Amino acid sequence: MTVPLAAERLARIGAEDPEVAAILAAELRRQQDTLELIPSENVASPAVLDAVGSWLTNKYAEGTPGRRYYGGCEEVDRLERLCQERARALFGAEHANVQPHCGSSANLAAYAVFCQPGDTILGMDLGHGGHLSHGSPVNFSGMLYRAVHYGVDPATEQLDYDQVQARALEVRPRVLVAGASAYPRILDFARLAAIANEVGAAFVVDMAHFAGLVAGGAHPSPVPHADLVTLTTHKTLRGPWGGMVLCRAAHAAKVDKAVFPGYQGGPLLHAIAGKAVALHAWGQPAMADYAQRVVANAGALARGLSDRGLRLVSGGTDTHLLLVDLRPLGLTGRAVQDALDRVGITVNRNAIPFDEASRFNPSGIRLGSPAVTTRGMGEAEMAEIADLVAAVVHHLDDADVAARVRARARALCDAHPLPY
Ligand code: DSN
Numbered sequence: 001m002t003v004p005l006a007a008e009r010l011a012r013i014g015a016e017d018p019e020v021a022a023i024l025a026a027e028l029r030r031q032q033d034t035l036e037l038i039p040s041e042n043v044a045s046p047a048v049l050d051a052v053g054s055w056l057t058n059k060y061a062e063g064t065p066g067r068r069y070y071g072g073c074e075e076v077d078r079l080e081r082l083c084q085e086r087a088r089a090l091f092g093a094e095h096a097n098v099q100p101h102c103g104s105s106a107n108l109a110a111y112a113v114f115c116q117p118g119d120t121i122l123g124m125d126l127g128h129g130g131h132l133s134h135g136s137p138v139n140f141s142g143m144l145y146r147a148v149h150y151g152v153d154p155a156t157e158q159l160d161y162d163q164v165q166a167r168a169l170e171v172r173p174r175v176l177v178a179g180a181s182a183y184p185r186i187l188d189f190a191r192l193a194a195i196a197n198e199v200g201a202a203f204v205v206d207m208a209h210f211a212g213l214v215a216g217g218a219h220p221s222p223v224p225h226a227d228l229v230t231l232t233t234h235k236t237l238r239g240p241w242g243g244m245v246l247c248r249a250a251h252a253a254k255v256d257k258a259v260f261p262g263y264q265g266g267p268l269l270h271a272i273a274g275k276a277v278a279l280h281a282w283g284q285p286a287m288a289d290y291a292q293r294v295v296a297n298a299g300a301l302a303r304g305l306s307d308r309g310l311r312l313v314s315g316g317t318d319t320h321l322l323l324v325d326l327r328p329l330g331l332t333g334r335a336v337q338d339a340l341d342r343v344g345i346t347v348n349r350n351a352i353p354f355d356e357a358s359r360f361n362p363s364g365i366r367l368g369s370p371a372v373t374t375r376g377m378g379e380a381e382m383a384e385i386a387d388l389v390a391a392v393v394h395h396l397d398d399a400d401v402a403a404r405v406r407a408r409a410r411a412l413c414d415a416h417p418l419p420y
Contacts, residue, residue, distance in 0.1 A: 039368020
């Protein structure tokens with residue numbers, strides 16, 4: 001199966017390189033035929049894909065608009081300024097750097113603005129739902145800086161702000177970083193900013209996961225509270241793969257220097273074109289509706305799973321994602337992820353707070369609504385998806401259940417095709 005847009009592109013690639021074209025075609029078929037529930041993934045629009053696949057990949061433009069180290073930058077200067085303007089307007093930020101290649105690059109730059117190597121950063125524990133680049137010992141952020149962590153309360157499985165405050169007073173970080181990859185609740189940005197202020201730390205928020213919800217007004221914005229905000233553009237924001245930094249004007253020069261020449265060389269101008277196109281789309285009323293539907297759909301999925309006997313970490317979700325604790329069912333994340341893969345439902349295994357299992361085979365799975373919502377699914381479909389996921393979880397090795405679920409998942413996909 002390929003729809004016309006993709007068919008034309010695949011034919012062009014295939015004329016030069018049939019092997020790569022075949023892999024791209026197979027991956028397109030996989031995306032079309034599976035229910036994508038990984039909360040950090042989405043479906044970029046054809047216009048975003050076309051912008052990223054453009055001739056801007058031919059251009060070098062180290063530097064910032066008007067201050068480049070290469071000739072021939074007039075047009076890409078206009079593009080990058082436009083993208084910056086759109087980012088500032090959409091999020092109400094004083095300054096935007098749209099060059100980071102990814103969220104980790106954006107976070108590297110963020111820390112460099114406020115810290116020297118060896119300084120202390122305080123972030124959410126990866127095992128409690130934080131991000132790898134918020135000080136995990138296996139990541140640059142935990143190697144370059146003295147990283148200490150806060151986590152969730154064992155009873156509520158929600159952030160314990162008193163613990164964050166106590167930890168901040170104890171370790172006096174240069175940066176307090178907030179934001180998470182597997183935390184289903186809204187963060188209290190005002191409280192976190194007050195804690196940072198109390199200990200003289202810079203307050204950095206990584207809104208990679210919920211940037212699109214903020215853009216669409218379905219989630220509070222960290223921008224008024226934080227000294228600096230990082231984000232990725234390919235998750236709820238529905239853009240191309242990439243990162244971004246938003247900050248107060250006072251930090252603009254340091255941010256720009258940290259991104260280039262600090263941590264990156266030439267910007268990916270084709271990605272910046274895709275970012276600009278994605279940001280433009282958020283000006284349309286349909287996108288605010290999309291953000292609301294993402295949250296409503298995650299809520300419907302959470303209720304459906306909970307009604308069918310699955311335990312949700314923290315009891316539910318306020319956002320686009322949820323985390324299921326498989327321990328009460330005696331299952332592991334790996335087994336469930338694999339069983340769901342076999343029926344055309346894609347999730348990722350994930351640690352849950354206070355998980356004693358290994359990171360490679362943790363006790364949870366993480367699910368989310370952004371991609372299926374982009375495909376036009378609503379709460380009725382989410383209830384059906386909950387039914388399908390629960391059926392697999394409760395009958396992991398039952399071939400009849402697997403066949404029935406696979407057919408129903410495929411029917412949902414066929415009814416909501418990708419836009420390519
Ligand atoms: N690795 C990303 C995720 O899947 O959530 C975190 O940015």
